[in-house]
Amino acid sequence: MFLRNDHGLELAGGGAARSVGNRAFGRVSVATPDPGRLDWLRSAAAGIDWAPDLGAQIGSRDWWRGLATFTALCGTAWALGPTMRPLVGATPSPLSGAAFEEVRGQGIAPLAWGGDTGRRMAANDLVAPLAEAPERPIVDLAATLGEGDDLDHVLMRAGVGRGDARAAAALIAQTVPLGDIQPGTRIALTLGRRPARTVARPLEKLALRARFDLAVSLDRAGAGLVMTRRPIAIDATPLRIQGLVGSSLYRSARAAGAPARVVESYIKALATRLSIGRDVGAADSFDLIVEQQRAATGETRLGDLLFAGIDQGRRKVQLVRWQDEGKPAWFDAKGQSERRGFMGMPVAGRITSSFGYRMHPLLGYLKMHKGLDIGAPYGSPIYAALDGVVQGAGRSGGYGNFVKLVHGGGLASGYGHMSRIAVARGEHVRQGQVIGYVGSTGLSTGPHLHWEVWRNGQTINPRAISFASMQALSGEALRRFRARVAGLLAVKVGQGG
Numbered sequence: 377m378f379l380r381n382d383h384g385l386e387l388a389g390g391g392a393a394r395s396v397g398n399r400a401f402g403r404v405s406v407a408t409p410d411p412g413r414l415d416w417l418r419s420a421a422a423g424i425d426w427a428p429d430l431g432a433q434i435g436s437r438d439w440w441r442g443l444a445t446f447t448a449l450c451g452t453a454w455a456l457g458p459t460m461r462p463l464v465g466a467t468p469s470p471l472s473g474a475a476f477e478e479v480r481g482q483g484i485a486p487l488a489w490g491g492d493t494g495r496r497m498a499a500n501d502l503v504a505p506l507a508e509a510p511e512r513p514i515v516d517l518a519a520t521l522g523e524g525d526d527l528d529h530v531l532m533r534a535g536v537g538r539g540d541a542r543a544a545a546a547l548i549a550q551t552v553p554l555g556d557i558q559p560g561t562r563i564a565l566t567l568g569r570r571p572a573r574t575v576a577r578p579l580e581k582l583a584l585r586a587r588f589d590l591a592v593s594l595d596r597a598g599a600g601l602v603m604t605r606r607p608i609a610i611d612a613t614p615l616r617i618q619g620l621v622g623s624s625l626y627r628s629a630r631a632a633g634a635p636a637r638v639v640e641s642y643i644k645a646l647a648t649r650l651s652i653g654r655d656v657g658a659a660d661s662f663d664l665i666v667e668q669q670r671a672a673t674g675e676t677r678l679g680d681l682l683f684a685g686i687d688q689g690r691r692k693v694q695l696v697r698w699q700d701e702g703k704p705a706w707f708d709a710k711g712q713s714e715r716r717g718f719m720g721m722p723v724a725g726r727i728t729s730s731f732g733y734r735m736h737p738l739l740g741y742l743k744m745h746k747g748l749d750i751g752a753p754y755g756s757p758i759y760a761a762l763d764g765v766v767q768g769a770g771r772s773g774g775y776g777n778f779v780k781l782v783h784g785g786g787l788a789s790g791y792g793h794m795s796r797i798a799v800a801r802g803e804h805v806r807q808g809q810v811i812g813y814v815g816s817t818g819l820s821t822g823p824h825l826h827w828e829v830w831r832n833g834q835t836i837n838p839r840a841i842s843f844a845s846m847q848a849l850s851g852e853a854l855r856r857f858r859a860r861v862a863g864l865l866a867v868k869v870g871q872g873g
Contacts, residue, residue, distance in 0.1 A: 515577060517565040527554050534565055537576035540601070544582055544594055547603045552586040561585055568596070588669060588677055609672040614682055616867045617664045621656055621686075629662055638666050638681050645684040645695050645706045661687040663694075665864050683864045696861050698849075703806070711849035711857050722759050722791060723814060723825045725752030731837040746835040747790070747828035754795060754823040756814040759807075761789050761827075761838075766803045766811075775826060776817025781805065789838070792826035793817050 428442040471479055519534040521527065527548065531541035545554060563584045567577035579601065582594040591606040619632040629639045642664055643652055650656070663686065667679025684706070685694045695706045729749035764781035767788070772778035775792035779799060782788045795815025799805060816823045829838040849857050 511569065511573075513569050514580065515567045517567065519563045519565060521557060521559055521561045521563065523559040525559070527557065530563065531565070531579070531582075534563075535567060535577060536565065536579050540576075540579040543601055544579060547594060547601060548584075548586060548592055551592060551603070551605055552590065557584070557586055588671060588675070611670040613668065613670075614864065614867050615666045615668040615678065616683075616869050617662075617666070618869050619662060620658070621660045621662055622658055625652065625656055625662060629664065634664055634666065635678055638664065638678065641681040642684045645681070645697075646686060646693065648706060649693050649695070649708075650686075655688075656686065657688065659689075663687065665867055694861075696857070696864065698857055698860065707849065707857065709861055711854045721750065722761050722789075722827055723750050723752045723756055725750045725756065725814075725825070727751075728824060731839070747792075747826050748838055749824050749826055751822070751824045752814045754814060754816070757810045758791055758794065758812045758814060758825055760805045760809050760811050761829075762787070762807050764789070764805055766799045766801050766805060769797050769799055769801050772818075774819035776820065777812065777815065778818075779811050781811070786832040788830045790826075790828040790830075792828075793820045793824060795823075 424441070425438060426441065426445050428438045430439060430442050430446070433439050515535070517534050519530050521530055526545075528538075528541040528545040531544060532538060536544070548554065548557075561584055563582065565579065566581035568580040570577045578596065579594070580596050582601075584592055586592045589608045589610045591608060593604045593606065594601045595604065596602075617629070617632045617634050619628055622628045626639055626643065629642065630636065634642070642662070646652060646656075663683070664681065665683035666681055669677045669679070671677075680697065682697050683695070684697075685692070694709045696709065697704050698707045699705070727748055728751040729745055731745060731748055760781060762781070762783045764783040766779060767782045768778065768780040770778070772792070775790070777794035777797050778790060778792045779794065779797055780788060780790045791812060793815055794812040794817065797812045799809075799811045805811060814823050814825055820826075827838055829836055
């Protein structure tokens with residue numbers, strides 16, 4: 377069976393046709409013309425790479441061919457390029473005479489080139505030359521009160537005369553103590569005309585924010601200054617901030633808008649009742665109430681932390697900052713304050729002899745050492761380890777100059793070998809108050825502090841004692857405290873913010 381196509385007949389098997397002599401079996405032969413010389417040159421030129429990569433095969437035949445092509449193209453471009461000849465433009469003739477003056481009067485030129493604009497009238501008999509340029513009639517200035525700076529010194533540095541500066545400071549001091557003016561306060565000044573260049577300008581006006589709720593201004597009236605007080609209305613509604621603890625109590629409270637120092641106070645307050653790292657979870661809710669003052673002029677100032685609360689679902693902690701007598705303390709909503717901790721070191725030094733039996737350095741035999749010896753430089757201050765009352769202060773045998781404090785709850789502490797005593801018998805002292813200074817009085821081999829602690833009359837190791845004190849409000853103080861708590865809990869979240 378045969379198949380037909382465009383070239384004639386082929387065998388159905390699709391195999392190669394056999395040749396019989398010079399003719400193919402079953403295929404019509406077609407004559408192929410011989411290519412001419414031009415076609416041969418075109419075919420040869422098409423197979424040559426005329427623009428090879430000059431960075432590869434350097435020195436080869438292809439590389440030299442590419443270099444020749446590059447050189448030929450550059451030469452052709454240079455030969456066919458236009459000639460660079462300057463174009464000469466028309467130049468106007470220079471102006472002179474009246475035409476020049478007319479153009480100069482209407483032209484604008486830099487002052488450094490002596491340019492002036494506008495028409496000028498010639499001087500006449502009414503024009504009087506000035507010997508020197510006149511001063512400005514008034515000068516407006518601004519000064520800033522620095523840390524530890526005096527108001528009159530700031531004014532004098534700004535150019536106010538000594539007399540006016542002291543008079544202004546004395547007037548302002550009648551309204552507010554100068555030490556209460558906050559550093560960084562801006563002072564607006566207006567200085568008037570002075571009669572001569574050798575004297576300071578007189579103070580015409582002065583304005584400053586003396587307090588957050590008071591603005592003060594001074595104005596000249598005749599030969600003196602008159603002060604005007606402008607009270608500023610203040611809204612003292614506290615700011616309440618709440619939110620979830622999340623991954624970090626500190627970062628969550630800061631993101632909610634609480635200042636860093638407020639968050640630190642909040643964490644310290646909660647740490648007196650629970651462990652922040654162990655007891656506080658991500659699903660707990662924090663609650664802060666902060667002192668806030670908002671002025672009618674738009675400024676806002678945040679104060680101390682007033683309320684620290686945390687809601688853990690099964691447990692709710694609510695602490696209120698309360699100051700009735702003495703320093704502030706944190707009380708719970710029931711009016712009770714709990715304090716836990718360890719005794720701190722009463723002097724900065726190193727322990728040279730621990731609590732327990734030891735060979736006495738002077739007596740030379742084994743003896744019970746009932747306290748701690750803390751070596752410190754002569755004259756170093758000694759601090760009370762806890763709040764207490766001075767039961768004794770004076771010479772006490774081998775202890776030398778000795779102070780004994782009673783802290784309550786059967787706890788007492790003693791401090792020996794002092795060089796000087798700084799308290800008196802019956803005096804109430806606070807924790808951290810200086811009660812004396814390191815010395816070497818009594819049986820002592822050198823300057824150090826001998827520190828003893830008694831519980832119910834028995835000496836104990838001062839380093840091992842922990843304390844827990846509970847204080848509860850009662851009577852009128854408790855009634856005022858409960859009213860304070862009710863007022864704080866009535867503040868809405870974000871109120872005043």
